[in-house]
Amino acid sequence: MTDRDSGGSAPAPRSRRGQGELEARVLAVLRTAPAPVPVAWVQERVGGGLAYTTVITILTRLHAKGAVTRERAGRSFVWTAVADEAGLAALRMRKVLDAEADREAVLASFVTALSPNDERLLRELLGEEGEAGRGRPEEGGD
Structure with missing residues (x-):
């Protein structure tokens, strides 16, 4: 008797790996x-x-x-x-943002969904970059 015959069902399929x-x-x-x-x-x-x-x-x-x-x-x-796991995640986030027509709405929605700790961290990171001056020119600006 085979494994299939004993229970009448096929073995459970292997679970798929998470995206990324x-x-x-x-x-x-x-x-x-x-x-x-x-x-x-x-x-x-x-x-x-x-x-x-x-x-x-x-x-x-x-x-x-x-x-x-x-x-x-x-x-x-x-x-x-040339990127680490954080860099890879950032590349994915950028790709999603680039695919949307209303960047402001996407970013606003993203920020309002952040936990208080993540929002605080983001504000700190933006504050540090703002104080140090941007290392690259603004997109679309002169």
């Missing part, structure tokens, strides 16, 4: 690299039995987001992390 979880794992591994590394190096260290093609896909997505860089090494690429 694999990207965060790959990025964390890549940040430990001593120099630009090939996909196989990342695959070996990320664990979880990920396929080589899955790791390439994740690295390509991270590259499109600006979280990693790549350079030619023969017929393939070697990869380097």
